[in-house]
Amino acid sequence: MTKTGAFSRPVYIIAGGITKFAKAHPGMDFRLMCKEAFDYAMADVPTLTVDMIDGSSLSYFSDHFTRQLMAGIMVHDYLGLCPKPSRRIEGGGATGGLNLQNAYQEVASGRMDCCVAVGFETMSRVSTWKGNEFIALASDTNFDFPVGGFYTGYYAMMVRRHMHEFGTTVEQMARVSIKNHANALHNPYAQFPARLTVDDVRSAEMVATPLTMLDICTMSDGAACLIVAGEEVAERVCDHPVRITGIGTGTDAMRMADRPHGDVILLPHESAADYAGLRYPGVHSFRAGRMAAKLAYAMAGIGDPREEIDFVELHDAYTSSEIQTVEDLGLCLYGEGGPYSAGGATFMPNVDYGLELPVTPRVPVNPSGGLLACGHPVGATGLMQGVFALWQLQGTTAKHLGDPTLQVRNARRGLIHSHAGTGTYVTVTILERP
Amino acid sequence: MAGRDKSRAEVGAEGSAGRMSRAEAGAKSSAGRTSRAEVGARGSTGGVGPGRAGADKGGAAGHKLPETLEGSILYNLDPIILKWHWEVDYVHSYAQDSPFFAGLSQQKLLGSRCAACGYVYATPRSHCMECGAPTAWYELPREGRIHTFTTCYYGGEAFLEETPFTLVLVEFDGVDTLFLSRLVGVEAEEVRIGMPVTARFLRNSKFRATDVYFVPAG
Structure with a gap:
């Protein structure tokens, strides 16, 4: 049975802030980065005072990167929130998304009227390849880490199977890279904005076939913050609160090898006949992403996501992940992710990509530039998506980015999607302008 | 022996x-x-x-x-930025997975089979993910097929020296799940999904998952 959250209180996001995502922020430690993001958010709701905040929800992925256990409390005390309640949330790449959902629950349950969700990662403290080794520890250390020891290798195997099942091409993947890097040219918070061609992406250094350096997001330092509140606080301090109308979380087995080959979990607008003969999820699709979408749609009352969502910020750690994820979210059928992502439906109408796009933009995916171009400071990433989505729904993108290009016109409902290691934890959160 | x-x-x-x-x-x-x-x-x-x-x-x-x-x-x-060294030796137990690694030293690839529902795992687990019942050890065939693959030109720092290496997920007849391993003896551009492969074992076991690897069959 699907839970609808019918007994919970309405929950709003009232402000957000982020640091610039960068290869390194040597002048700020994690506490100061979080403070910067927090102060930005607080400045956006000037009548909200710290004494009106009931507690915090802190997220960072890796103790190895941080080399500081209990960094969460250090952020909480740095923000002046002691002795109020706080807890740390961790779930791999989905850490930020899980953090926002935890803050939602704090408010929805009535435990808090106002909760700050803050997340960060400091990945510059080790070499890129040591960093990759740390990240690979988020795979089974008996069976997977000693053999592969490399996340890009895992995703490369997944997309290779996607290509085999559905005919997805590396050119389609390259177009995702072009789109997200070009969008980021208008986002000053992004780490790696760039104007690229298909040839640039394909001729970049090969990392794990078929993924090149430009199919993969970078490691980053950064922090992000969202202030989550109940109706009374939201109405009192915020002119344009955005409501969280649906949350969904899905999971799958840590070892890719253990993923089942069964039937597709159907969304309301799909039928079993759409997927005759497809063995699901295998390693080509993310069952956790589909489950998260199904739960979030049920709670938000979304019957057909193709028609009822205005934009999406999703976890494109790899170009291939974006193609796989638009299928999980039901923006197109399983198997159509490649042509759907390359054709134009997910592009911004007013950005020059240097590409022929046969399809009119319809549901912009990663208007911010996504992880590919913004960077991926893991514990902050899911919150970063929330910040950009908040500004889209408030219509304040131009104000916060200093550039109106990325504002999605008449954005009423947005979807944010956070994803952990090969699809083990995935969150989908639906945000709406009331 | x-x-x-x-x-x-x-x-x-x-x-x-x-x-x-x-x-x-x-x-x-x-x-x-x-x-x-x-x-x-x-x-x-x-x-x-x-x-x-x-x-x-x-x-x-x-x-x-x-x-x-x-x-x-x-x-x-x-700001002051300095080097901070840290290393540690773990005492790691394979615990209930131990028979798999012992099996590798005897040239055996052990998966597991659920006694209750019959689900067969290529990568062993001592309890069934489908029904929760205990599983029994199950010797996999040596021959399988490539389900998917990649050739890694980079890797985690511990594995950089081994690059390039090819990873495969291997599927076996009559087995419900896959097995992650390395493929050797074939050029990267010649690897194909569906290619038959055979398990080989290191003569001197290291009691690591890399004690087994795959080569093209035949």
Whole structure:
């Protein structure tokens, strides 16, 4: 049975802030980065005072990167929130998304009227390849880490199977890279904005076939913050609160090898006949992403996501992940992710990509530039998506980015999607302008 | 079997090494106390404590930590960025997965089969993910097919020296799940999904998942 959250209180996001995502922020430690993001958010709701905040929800992925256990409390005390309640949330790449959902629950349950969700990662403290080794520890250390020891290798195997099942091409993947890097040219918070061609992406250094350096997001330092509140606080301090109308979380087995080959979990607008003969999820699709979408749609009352969502910020750690994820979210059928992502439906109408796009933009995916171009400071990433989505729904993108290009016109409902290691934890959160 | 005996001997040796290291840990903690005592001793230039040092030398100037030639590797001054080394040896138990690794040393690839629902796992797990019942060990066929693959030109730092290497997920007839391994003996561009492959084993086991690898069949 699907839970609808019918007994919970309405929950709003009232402000957000982020640091610039960068290869390194040597002048700020994690506490100061979080403070910067927090102060930005607080400045956006000037009548909200710290004494009106009931507690915090802190997220960072890796103790190895941080080399500081209990960094969460250090952020909480740095923000002046002691002795109020706080807890740390961790779930791999989905850490930020899980953090926002935890803050939602704090408010929805009535435990808090106002909760700050803050997340960060400091990945510059080790070499890129040591960093990759740390990240690979988020795979089974008996069976997977000693053999592969490399996340890009895992995703490369997944997309290779996607290509085999559905005919997805590396050119389609390259177009995702072009789109997200070009969008980021208008986002000053992004780490790696760039104007690229298909040839640039394909001729970049090969990392794990078929993924090149430009199919993969970078490691980053950064922090992000969202202030989550109940109706009374939201109405009192915020002119344009955005409501969280649906949350969904899905999971799958840590070892890719253990993923089942069964039937597709159907969304309301799909039928079993759409997927005759497809063995699901295998390693080509993310069952956790589909489950998260199904739960979030049920709670938000979304019957057909193709028609009822205005934009999406999703976890494109790899170009291939974006193609796989638009299928999980039901923006197109399983198997159509490649042509759907390359054709134009997910592009911004007013950005020059240097590409022929046969399809009119319809549901912009990663208007911010996504992880590919913004960077991926893991514990902050899911919150970063929330910040950009908040500004889209408030219509304040131009104000916060200093550039109106990325504002999605008449954005009423947005979807944010956070994803952990090969699809083990995935969150989908639906945000709406009331 | 000789191989079997050897592996047992090694496990035994490792086990006693484990006991030794616990003894060492005890020694180390008492060494910790000693070194604190030493600091005190050195600081007091031959006395037994800071109090005495003060008495000998007269005044607070006598309190002094020893100077050493150790320094720090500094990358930057503003802000100060320095090198911070950290390493650790873990005492890792394969616990209920141990028979799989013992099997590799006997040239056997062991998966597991659920006694209750019949689900067969290529990568073993001692309880069934489908129904929760205990599983039994199940010897996999040596021959399988490539379900998917990639050739890695980079990797985690521990594996960089081994690049490029090819990873495969192997599927087996009659088995419900897959097995992650490395493929050798074929050029990267010649690897194909569906290609038949055969398991090979290291002659001298390291008791790691890489004790088994795959080569093209035939």
